[in-house]
Amino acid sequence: MGAVDELVAAMNWIIDNLGLIGRLSLEHLALAIPPIVIGFVVSIPLGFFAYRFTLTRGLLLTVAGLLYTIPSLALFVILPTVLNISFLSSLNLTIALTIYVVAIMARAVADALASVDPDIRQSATAVGYGSWRRFWAVEFPLAGPVVLAGLRVAAVSTISLVTVGILIGVESLGYLFTNGFQRRIVPEILAGVVMVVILALLVDLLLVRLGRLLMPWAPRGPQSRKMVEISSRTAVPQATGSRGGTQ
Amino acid sequence: MNLIADAFGWLFDPAQWQGANALQVRLAEHLFYTFVAVLIAAVIAVPLGYFIGHTGRGREIAIGVSGAARALPSFGLILLLVLLVGVAQKPLAAFIAFVLLAIPSILAGAYSGIEAVDRRVIDAARATGMTEWQILRKVEIPLGLPRLIGGIRAAALQVVATVTLAAYIGLGGLGLYIIKGLALRDFPQMLGAALVIVALALLLDGLIALIQRFAVPRGVTAGRVSDVRSSSSRRPAVMETSIDERRG
Numbered sequence: 105m106g107a108v109d110e111l112v113a114a115m116n117w118i119i120d121n122l123g124l125i126g127r128l129s130l131e132h133l134a135l136a137i138p139p140i141v142i143g144f145v146v147s148i149p150l151g152f153f154a155y156r157f158t159l160t161r162g163l164l165l166t167v168a169g170l171l172y173t174i175p176s177l178a179l180f181v182i183l184p185t186v187l188n189i190s191f192l193s194s195l196n197l198t199i200a201l202t203i204y205v206v207a208i209m210a211r212a213v214a215d216a217l218a219s220v221d222p223d224i225r226q227s228a229t230a231v232g233y234g235s236w237r238r239f240w241a242v243e244f245p246l247a248g249p250v251v252l253a254g255l256r257v258a259a260v261s262t263i264s265l266v267t268v269g270i271l272i273g274v275e276s277l278g279y280l281f282t283n284g285f286q287r288r289i290v291p292e293i294l295a296g297v298v299m300v301v302i303l304a305l306l307v308d309l310l311l312v313r314l315g316r317l318l319m320p321w322a323p324r325g326p327q328s329r330k331m332v333e334i335s336s337r338t339a340v341p342q343a344t345g346s347r348g349g350t351q
Numbered sequence: 352m353n354l355i356a357d358a359f360g361w362l363f364d365p366a367q368w369q370g371a372n373a374l375q376v377r378l379a380e381h382l383f384y385t386f387v388a389v390l391i392a393a394v395i396a397v398p399l400g401y402f403i404g405h406t407g408r409g410r411e412i413a414i415g416v417s418g419a420a421r422a423l424p425s426f427g428l429i430l431l432l433v434l435l436v437g438v439a440q441k442p443l444a445a446f447i448a449f450v451l452l453a454i455p456s457i458l459a460g461a462y463s464g465i466e467a468v469d470r471r472v473i474d475a476a477r478a479t480g481m482t483e484w485q486i487l488r489k490v491e492i493p494l495g496l497p498r499l500i501g502g503i504r505a506a507a508l509q510v511v512a513t514v515t516l517a518a519y520i521g522l523g524g525l526g527l528y529i530i531k532g533l534a535l536r537d538f539p540q541m542l543g544a545a546l547v548i549v550a551l552a553l554l555l556d557g558l559i560a561l562i563q564r565f566a567v568p569r570g571v572t573a574g575r576v577s578d579v580r581s582s583s584s585r586r587p588a589v590m591e592t593s594i595d596e597r598r599g
Contacts, residue, residue: 173556174549175512177529181545185354191538260421267424268516271533278426285430285520293434297427304422 114291121292125280129299132276136263136303139198143205143262144255150206151213152239165211172207176200176268197269204265205258212254216247249322252315256308263304267296277303358542367543374547381524381551384514388449389457389507396454397499400461404495405487413462420455425513428452433520445517452513453506460502464495496566504559511552525551 118125154164174182179200184191187199220243228242244251270278277296284292315322361367367374403409429448436444468491476490518526528544531537 169556170553173508173552175508175515175552177512177515177526178545178548178552181529181541182549185358185542257421260418264422264424267426271426271516271519271530278424281424281427281430282519285434288434290431290434293427293431297424297431300424300427301419301422305419308422 114294117289117291118295121295125277125295125299128275128277128279128296129303132263132266132300132303133307135194135197135266135269135274135276136201136259136307139201139205140255140259140262143202143209143258146202147206147209147213148244150210152217154210154214155217161214165214168207168210171203176204176265177271179203180268180272192273194269194274196272197266197274201262201265205262208258208261209251209254212257213247213251216250216254217243219250220246245319245321248319249315252311252319252322256311259307259311260304263307264300267300354538354542357539358546361539361543362546377523377525377527378547378551380522381511381514381526381548384445384449384517384522384524385507385510385555388446388510389453389503391446392450392453392457392506393503395450396457397461400458400499400502401465401487401492403458404462404465405483405491407466410462410466413458417455417459420452423452425452425509426516426519429513429517429520441520441522445514445520445522448517449510449513453510456505456509457499457502460499460505461495464498464502465491467498468494493568494571496568497563500559500563500566504556504563507555507559508552511548511555515548 150164150168153160155161180196181191183189183196183200189195189199224246225238225243228238233242266276267278267281269276270282277300280292280296280299284290284296362374400413403413425448428451429445432444432448433441436447465487472494473486473490476486481489514522514524515526515529518524518528518530521527525544525548529541529548532541532544
């Protein structure tokens with residue numbers, strides 16, 4: 105049994121099941137997109153409060169940090185108890201994933217708003233912007249690139265987390281994992297893993313494109329310093345310590 | 352709320368604390384897997400991260416790896432590795448998966464910690480005649496320590512969550528109660544175990560956060576401004592009108 109034979113077998117499995125993979129990919133996306141969108145929208149006011157007031161900052165960011173800590177499988181079990189919803193439902197998965205998105209994004213939005221130059225904020229006030237209009241016309245657009253960096257992290261991890269839903273009976277590309285495992289079909293699991301990564305990269309690319317389209321003022325280049333800082337901080341939550349090496 | 356009472360009933364049932372399936376056994380397994388996996392990942396990722404952070408070489412690769420790793424579904428990775436390594440060697444396969452999942456965060460913590468050190472500080476160290484090795488050991492590593500520990504913290508949480516999922520392949524750990532409870536429709540058991548898992552994750556997170564706080568060299572905290580402001584630290588010229596959101 106050579107490597108070539110195995111490769112052929114893998115290719116055969118994938119070709120025979122293209123329809124299944126395609127259907128599951130669409131279901132996967134349909135499960136991943138609502139939490140990303142809802143979480144993003146909810147995070148804007150939360151992030152604002154975390155940025156604006158010391159009291160709410162501590163409270164919101166601590167709660168967000170704690171929620172982010174909860175392992176997904178445990179959250180799937182706890183949520184139905186707290187909210188009185190069905191355990192084996194896609195609603196359970198959607199709420200759990202939304203919580204994770206909010207946990208990432210609330211901090212990202214707060215950091216993004218803090219990164220806006222205070223001089224610009226004052227200039228906007230000086231030319232007569234009220235606080236509501238200043239937020240939407242000046243502060244939020246300028247915070248946009250950093251918010252986007254956070255959104256990319258949230259979107260990619262959500263897409264990967266949807267797979268865990270198969271354990272509570274919600275069908276996604278995760279179906280290929282459990283089914284492939286039970287039937288001992290390596291190509292099936294591999295196809296699932298690869299497809300999840302492809303979907304994540306596609307959505308990530310889409311977000312980058314969308315960012316360029318909607319925010320032509322954003323710094324170009326692969327990644328601005330601020331964005332690298334945000335994404336490395338999300339990988340390293342709440343890393344305090346020496347920052348601001350201006351190089 | 353009956354469910355919660357049932358869950359605690361399950362949790363404090365003496366039967367739960369005896370035998371081969373006792374809670375403390377599963378807890379010990381969970382901790383063992385987490386600890387060993389994070390340790391192995393650190394042994395691999397920390398020197399690599401320090402090399403990248405100090406020399407600046409391979410930085411793009413490190414960013415790419417830690418970004419792409421986020422897209423990797425951990426549950427699928429475990430199952431895939433179990434089939435590839437062999438069902439007979441489940442623990443080995445699972446360990447490989449845990450280590451692979453822990454490496455990116457630790458790598459990011461190690462290199463970004465060093466990268467965040469003010470270039471002027473490093474230049475100053477070089478100017479006083481320190482060798483490259485001394486700069487790394489006496490300047491960059493201590494200053495980068497909080498971020499490294501932050502990376503270890505993220506990795507530990509990731510592994511705790513993944514070990515929970517690994518119960519699906521029969522690896523043990525606290526997730527086993529949930530997977531079994533699922534099949535038996537024993538909700539009190541699932542909820543009880545979920546609460547233990549959450550407590551474990553929060554305690555571990557708190558513990559590492561505490562270590563992280565103490566790891567900041569004293570010279571750095573002295574006179575440090577709040578960690579939230581990363582833009583200009585100037586005070587605005589116009590003070591404390593309604594718009595002012597600066598804090599000292």
